[in-house]
Amino acid sequence: GENVEQHPSTLSVQEGDSAVIKCTYSDSASNYFPWYKQELGKGPQLIIDIRSNVGEKKDQRIAVTLNKTAKHFSLHITETQPEDSAVYFCAARMYSSASKIIFGSGTRLSIRP
């Protein structure tokens, strides 16, 4: 079945540096890739998403890239700040199922002051 793999599971970066989280997906027909941020004690919240007809999307300090051929997509956070500390999930929507989104295993990002 559909699978989304996410790396690394934990990531610690110095405040002000960049953080990169990478994901791969198995269903080549997947066409929508959201990224969610989960803060402690809260539900996941969408921070950025990308569709399969776009290779890159940017929103202020956050950017996502998609390589459909390799079935890879990545989240880039620049100029990291303490409030970026959270668990980040990548996800892929299965084309074969109208509503089903498969989540990666999560990356716990810590920003060192």
Add this chain to the structure above:
Amino acid sequence: DTAVSQTPKYLVTQMGNDKSIKCEQNLGHDTMYWYKQDSKKFLKIMFSYNNKELIINETVPNRFSPKSPDKAHLNLHINSLELGDSAVYFCASSQGRGNRNNEQFFGPGTRLTVL
């Protein structure tokens, strides 16, 4: 506040009991979901309803039964609770069935602990 709300936030119960978690969204969305997040943070979909119709039913034990009285509510009833049911359960909603790229809005979660 417009949001997805869940009750209770914490639920501690004994093995073998039956419990329910309630979810309500006032966003006017058509589709609602239940997810289970285990201790390792894996987030897995369990059920999805669109306008009170079940559209996703993952391989979960029959002890779990979702009920949608209307499109703004999706409750989760769990019979004969087991230790392995301990997890955080998230309700979510989205506009449409998801055949468009619709954001899912998550509730704050219900932490279920089975003793």
